[in-house]
Amino acid sequence: MSKSALPRRSVIVGTAATVVGWNTVGRSWAVEAPAPDSAPGAGTTGTAPPAADTAALAALPRLDGTLVADGDTPARFGGDFGHLVTATPRAVLRPGSVRDVSTLVAFARRHRIPVAMNGQSGTGSAAELESHSSYGQAGVRGGVAIDARGLDRIIRISPGRAVVEAGVTWAQLTDAALAQGWMPPCLTDYLHLSVGGTLSVGGIGGGVQRHGFQVDTVESVDVVTGTGELVTASASTNRELFEAVLGGGGQAGLIVRATLRLVRARERALVLNLFYDDLDAYLADQKKVMLERRFDLQVGDVSRDAAGTGWRYKVEGVVLYDGAAAPDRAKLVRGLRCVAADTTFTDQTAREYAYRVDAFAGFLKGAGLWSQPKPWMSLFLPASTAGTFTREALALLTPEDLGAGLLLFYPFRTDVFTRPMTVMPDEPVGFHFDLLSFPLPGADHAAALRRNRRLYDRAVQLGGKRYLIGAIPDVTHADWRRHYGTRWGRVVAAKHRFDPAGILTPGQGIHS
Secondary structure: OOHHHOOHHHEOOOOOOEEEEEEOOOOEEEEEOEOOOOOOOOOOOEOOOOHHHHOOEEEOOOOOOEEEOOOOHHHHOOOOOOOOOOOOOOEEEEOOOHHHHHHHHHHHHHOOOOEEEEOOEOOOOHHHOEOOOOOOOOOOOOOEEEEHHHOOOEEEEEOOEEEEEOOOEHHHHHHHHHOOOEEOOOOOOOOOOEHHHHHHHOOOOOOHHHHOOHHHHEEEEEEEEOOOOEEEEEOOOOHHHHHHHOOOOOOOEEEEEEEEEOEEOOOEEEEEEEEEOOHHHHHHHHHHHHHOOOOOEEEEEEEEOOOOOOEEEEEEEEEEEOOOOOOOHHHHHOOOOOOHHHOEEEEEEHHHHHOOHHHHHHHHHHOOOOOOOOOOEEEEEEHHHHHHHHHHHHHHOOHHHHEOOEEEEEEEEHHHOOOOOOOOOOOOEEEEEEEEOEOOOOOOHHHHHHHHHHHHHHHHHOOOEEOOOOOOOOOOHHHHHHHHHHHHHHHHHHHHHHOOOOOEOHHHOOOO
16 A cells, blocks of 8 residues: 555544554554654654555545544543443544544444444543443443544534534533523533433433433434444434434444434523431422422432431422522422421522532542542332332442442433333333442442442342443343343344444443
8 A cells, every 4th residue: 555545634643653454364453654764743654564464454444534543542542430441442533524433334344343432521631531431331442432522513503403413512512502592401410421422321310300311302313333324313214223222322323413302491490409317208209299290300319317327318309490480489398298497499590500510520520539430320210119229228338338429319200211222110100229429549349349230130120220321240141131121122133233243332241
């Protein structure tokens, strides 16, 4: 291959080598070495690969972006937010276009190279960006990680609708939509996550009772399948693919663009914190206020009591409103069994509430806990067994298990979930049990993972399901079949049809 034939945009920025193709014998990226007197970064000047390698060389297609195969970039993409699993890719694609994703995946399919999209979520410097999966779900050991930050355009915002690329964060979309008087109906608690990343697992937040997951607010998606084909899918066009990728864990295709529903933005948020010392009263009131639709947003959490000897439960309800039309506070708490003396009200802008987690994240970063291992566990429980499971779980959990983190615990109606891959308990009402631990340095993470597995098995016995982001070890093929239940056949059929070579998102372990 001559230098003039090299795809010039495939130069590895800041290094001294250029990716020219895939060595089919050595199963590694072939690079063109620079001439001895060339400066670092002058990657298009150098010598061709040795003749012995040329016959085994599958030339890299022309890209609008870059494929990075040396330096520290692949290693940086080997971890994730959980810092429990390392799966370093052989290369990282920084796409310059959606076409790059399609081109790279088609190439990877021909040569059986695993591929996964990596959301690179977060704020701050590039060094702080990482996948926000917690147990290697976006990892692609020995394959190609696609840096979603290369697809970060907000294409269009119009009344009731937004079109964005997969690497746009919910924070970016929120501010752009607010500027035009609109808002995504269901936001994650932490907004600095990529749209494509949360849509691949579901996307949950305080609006789940009214709107379902974020995937339930999607009108259409552009998807690169495991064959490299770029397909637009919706409920009326290519529906099988549409349903397979929303909450599908990246198994049938990689979301590169999405059309999302928006709702009218409200100006202010009245936030109520209601506290309970009794679990049964908490469960009953959480369910009561949800079914009565008292709040626009509704979450809750569990924390240690002031004495440190037991647990306390909190309902966090939010009423969104405009102007001076403040809600009737007395009516919002009428008939509830909370500890009245501890009830608090906070009035703030709707945007301030949407970004409420940023201050907490700043504290964790300042304390050095953000980058520590985090054995998170996220479950969905039937309402009929939520109390049983929670009592058993709280008997196991210690303050050290939570560290500086928290345990979210709140209800949802299962009929609001419309996407088949987001399986729910088989009851009208369920509870989200979300252990978001930030352990202190020196914690026994292996023991925490064993605890997660024990609690997961108990939740399944009680009719529970898991959320795909959690750190649950040793998940088997039988576990996945049991998780998907009667939908397992659809999962397998979609994988065979849309990713016949089985190269997409191996870190989920669903088809291993």
